[in-house]
Amino acid sequence: MTGAPTLNPVAKLAAALILALGLIFSVDWVSALTALVLEVGLLLVLRVPVRQMLVRGGVVLLAAALTAVTILLYGQPGGTVYWHFLLINVSDGSITLALATFLRVLAIALPSVLLFIDTDPTELADGLGQVLRLPARFVLGALAGLRLVGLLREDWQYLGFARRARGVADRGRLRRVAGQAFALLVFAVRRGSMLATAMEARGFGAYPTRTWARPSPFGGREIALILAAFVIVAAAIGVSVATGHWNFIGNL
Amino acid sequence: MIRASARGWSWRHAGRARHAVRDLDLDIAAGERVLLLGASGSGKSTLLQGLAGLLGGSEEGDESGRLLVDGAPPAERRSRIGMVLQNPDSQVILSRVGDDVAFGMENFNVERSAIWPRVRRALDAVGLSLPLRRDTARLSGGQQQRLALAGVLAMNPGLLLMDEPTANLDPAGVLEVRDAVAAAVERTGATLVVVEHRTEVWLPVVDRLIVLGEAGEILADGAPADVIDTEGERLTRAGVWVPGVEPPRPPRSGARGAALLRTHDLSVGYPSGGCTDIGDVEIVGGATTVVSGPNGSGKSALALTLGGLLPPRAGRVEAAAGFGPAADRREPIGWRSRELLTRIGSVFQNPEHQFLTGSVRDELACGPRALGSDATTIAELCDALLERLRLTGLAEANPYTLSGGEQRRLSVATILATQPELIVLDEPTFGQDRNTWAELVGLLAEIVAAGTGVVAVTHDLDFTEVLADRRIELS
Numbered sequence: 152m153t154g155a156p157t158l159n160p161v162a163k164l165a166a167a168l169i170l171a172l173g174l175i176f177s178v179d180w181v182s183a184l185t186a187l188v189l190e191v192g193l194l195l196v197l198r199v200p201v202r203q204m205l206v207r208g209g210v211v212l213l214a215a216a217l218t219a220v221t222i223l224l225y226g227q228p229g230g231t232v233y234w235h236f237l238l239i240n241v242s243d244g245s246i247t248l249a250l251a252t253f254l255r256v257l258a259i260a261l262p263s264v265l266l267f268i269d270t271d272p273t274e275l276a277d278g279l280g281q282v283l284r285l286p287a288r289f290v291l292g293a294l295a296g297l298r299l300v301g302l303l304r305e306d307w308q309y310l311g312f313a314r315r316a317r318g319v320a321d322r323g324r325l326r327r328v329a330g331q332a333f334a335l336l337v338f339a340v341r342r343g344s345m346l347a348t349a350m351e352a353r354g355f356g357a358y359p360t361r362t363w364a365r366p367s368p369f370g371g372r373e374i375a376l377i378l379a380a381f382v383i384v385a386a387a388i389g390v391s392v393a394t395g396h397w398n399f400i401g402n403l
Numbered sequence: 404m405i406r407a408s409a410r411g412w413s414w415r416h417a418g419r420a421r422h423a424v425r426d427l428d429l430d431i432a433a434g435e436r437v438l439l440l441g442a443s444g445s446g447k448s449t450l451l452q453g454l455a456g457l458l459g460g461s462e463e464g465d466e467s468g469r470l471l472v473d474g475a476p477p478a479e480r481r482s483r484i485g486m487v488l489q490n491p492d493s494q495v496i497l498s499r500v501g502d503d504v505a506f507g508m509e510n511f512n513v514e515r516s517a518i519w520p521r522v523r524r525a526l527d528a529v530g531l532s533l534p535l536r537r538d539t540a541r542l543s544g545g546q547q548q549r550l551a552l553a554g555v556l557a558m559n560p561g562l563l564l565m566d567e568p569t570a571n572l573d574p575a576g577v578l579e580v581r582d583a584v585a586a587a588v589e590r591t592g593a594t595l596v597v598v599e600h601r602t603e604v605w606l607p608v609v610d611r612l613i614v615l616g617e618a619g620e621i622l623a624d625g626a627p628a629d630v631i632d633t634e635g636e637r638l639t640r641a642g643v644w645v646p647g648v649e650p651p652r653p654p655r656s657g658a659r660g661a662a663l664l665r666t667h668d669l670s671v672g673y674p675s676g677g678c679t680d681i682g683d684v685e686i687v688g689g690a691t692t693v694v695s696g697p698n699g700s701g702k703s704a705l706a707l708t709l710g711g712l713l714p715p716r717a718g719r720v721e722a723a724a725g726f727g728p729a730a731d732r733r734e735p736i737g738w739r740s741r742e743l744l745t746r747i748g749s750v751f752q753n754p755e756h757q758f759l760t761g762s763v764r765d766e767l768a769c770g771p772r773a774l775g776s777d778a779t780t781i782a783e784l785c786d787a788l789l790e791r792l793r794l795t796g797l798a799e800a801n802p803y804t805l806s807g808g809e810q811r812r813l814s815v816a817t818i819l820a821t822q823p824e825l826i827v828l829d830e831p832t833f834g835q836d837r838n839t840w841a842e843l844v845g846l847l848a849e850i851v852a853a854g855t856g857v858v859a860v861t862h863d864l865d866f867t868e869v870l871a872d873r874r875i876e877l878s
Contacts, residue, residue, distance in 0.1 A: 273502060295496050301540055302492060306756065308673075312712040313757040316749040318773035318821070320740035330759070337803065338755075345493035351457055352486040353496070353554060354510035364505035364518045 158197075160270040161278035162373035166380035167263040173384030174259050179398055180247070182391035183254035189383040190262050197376075199265050207268065211260045219253035258387075262380075272297055277367040287361050295350060299342050306338045307331070404433040404592045405483060405561035407454055411468035413619075414449055414458065423449040424619030426468070431611075433561075436588060436595040438609040438627065440602065442641035442836070446619035447598045451564050453477065454596065455486040472562060480562075482511045485555030485593075489567040489834070491547035496554075500526070500542075501535025503550060507558045525557035528590065529583040543698050545576025549583050556587050563588065565597040569604060570834040573698055573862040577604055584608065600836045602631075602638075603646035614638060642836035650865040651841040653848035659872070660688030663726050663825050663856050664709060664735070668718035671704040678716045681705060684875055688824060688856040691847065691870045695861060696877030702860040703752065703829050705877070709858055710749035710827045711735025722746075726824065744770050748818030750828040754810040758802040763794055763813060766802055770821040784820060792816045792846075808839035815846065825856040832863045844869055 174186055194204060222245060229244025276294040279285045310331045314320045319327065350356075391397040409429040415422045424446040431437055441447050452458050453470050456477030472480045485507075488494055497503040504522045513521070522535070529549040533542075542550060548568055555563065565584065569577040585608045588595045599605050612630040614623040623634040631638075635645045664686040672678040679701025686692055686709065694702050707713035708720060714736045721733040728742045735747060751757050760766050767785045776784075789795045792812045797805065802813060811831065818826055831847075832840050847870060851857050861867065867874070 273497065273499060298495065298498055298540070309751060309753070309756040312707060312710075312749070313751065313759070315712055315740045316710060316743060317757065317759055317817070318741045318744040318770050319759065334758075342493060345488075345490065346496070348457065349488060349494045349551075350496055350506075352455060352488065353507035354481055354558070355506075357481045357510060358512060360512055361509050362512050362515055362518070364502065364509050364515060364522075366515070 158376060159278050159367060159369045159373045160275040161282045162376045163266040166376050167266055169380040169384060170262050171259045174255060177397055178251050179391055179396040180251040180254050181394055181396040182387040183251060183258045185390045186258040186383055186387035187254055189386060193379055194265055204265060207264050208261060211257060211264055215253050215256035218256050219249040222252050223249035277363060277365050281363050281367040282369045288356060295346055302342060303339055307335055310334050404594050405473040406433045407431045407472045407562060409470050412470050413467045414453060414464055416464045427619060431594060434592050434594055435611055436609040437611045437613055438605050439596055439598045439613050440643050441615035445615040445617055447615055448566055451566050451598055455484055455564050456481055483561045485558060485560030486564040487551050487555055487568045489570050491544040491571060494551040495539045495547055498539055500533050500537045500539055503539055504554045504557050507554050511558060521557045525553040528556055528587055529553045544572045545579040548580045552583055560593055562594045567599055601644050606646060642838040644837050650869060652869055653845040655848055656852045659690050660854050662687050662723045664720055664722055666720050669715055669720060670717040671701055671708040672716045673704055679877060686856055686858055689851060689854045690872040691851055691857045692873045693859050693861060693867045693871035694875045700877040702877055706827050706829045706860045710747050711738055711743050712749060741773055744774055744821040746823055748823035748826045750814050750818055750831060752829040752833060754814035757814055761801055762799050763802055764798045766813060766817050767820050774821060788816045788820060808835055811835060811839060827858045829860045831859060832866050
């Protein structure tokens, strides 16, 4: 469970999207750092457990660091070159860009991961259907389809066993996997159509309207979260422009 | 409770030459409980889907005549009709028990405040006392079927349609579901139409028996006892399990051979799941070893492990001297795929999992080809197997288009094609009608008499009684 289980998942989704969209237009380090600091503040206000922030944040940190190292070594050189080896160029330019990217990946991924990763698919579907009024056919079809993933994983395992049992697993690995993938596709289509029949048998799509058994409340807390996301984006861009670091899509 | 009727009703699936049901006239009174019987392909399922309003429009097939539920076409009575299908895991729709039961009511615009009390009542009615948030993937087959029934009962249907609701369940699950249905129709007075091969399970619940013939015509119709008396023999020939008729018994001849596999302190299980201790057992040639035990007791994992497909979780499986490909390679899990072919053949519960090609003939040729046999030998072998398993007319058909019984026969034939010394089968008789059952049992008796070892994981008590030479009981 997240530290903020009572928040509507639609609001969490919206907040994560706003932050991501607001932060992809520049690659300076100032806007990223500003956003990151404010986001951590927001997560603390939402009472996301610090332990969870560290564990999950650690994974994001690792991903961001790997991206940064790549850019540090291979990014476009500029200014003083500190180290040169084959294609590797560590320079002022690549150091600045690596740092900016590191902060930006963190600023975009951290709120998405911490806000969104534990969202229950059923609650999200309820939100999409009731708050955003997306078509029930689409939302519930996707939700029910999600359950097939587990069954298809089992199918894949058995399809693999079958290839070994039938004597064809010693050679031609690439071709075999392609054949197995095709067989899985056949299973997916069949299971999908059986699911559709089962849903139809329970009256899915019989009427143009439906009721929702589970409420999907969307109130002040949700609106506040979305506003907070806008404020963070505005502050990040504002500080960056004011200090002269803003550059629209990587204009270094 | 509502009545249902057919007036000169015919249905032909799009792209098929033959009618599934032709000129059917039928009246089912309100509150009647009907068991619908017939050979495979007699249009039972088609009739049921028609009554449920699920056959679709003219692009799905040609319809003539009329089907009426409560005096109107079924599609206009959808909220009064509930249907339960055969396969438990394709009927669960949502991931939480309560949500799954509520799903139908949401579709029919029941108010939220009315939904949850009805969810609890429906779960009570089928005897499922589970938390509403329980994960539906963790239910047993019998529980999943009762959940599907609860989802249907919550909508207060006047007509309950069931298409082989217990065919894929273990014996305990069969009774669970049957009793839940009986209690529900008793309480609500709903009209019931059920299709099922296993007659003796449902006879205590129904008060009328209808038998459909090959072309969907009515062969017999009346009180269950009368129909069984007069039509019993014909029903048995058509593959229906008629109560009181003994299962077919193939001649058995003892040929017990040497040990093929031995296990030592073996534990089996899927990498992600639990673990079952098997200990030390011996599998011998020329005998049938039946493995039984409740759902989730690790039977399928044991079959895969003995088949050299799933690594043991602990301990080991060892081939007897002379059975393995080399003296220092005793464990089947370490054999090459081709080395398994002539030693251990595995037949899975779902035949479709093991088909690799686009035609029945290629399917049979696949193993011998991997062994490097020449084309003439392969052709002769395939012809002989096609003949023996009555699949000659289907040699060019796609395996996926065969009926359940044909698929089962083919999956066994593909294994026989490479003549392994040991055959491991997982639920070979699941959901099969009496005719396919008799063929399979006869075939297995024959290969055992010829010295092959057979291991069968099964719930089927008749199968065990007729074939078991040795038994492994898991708990």
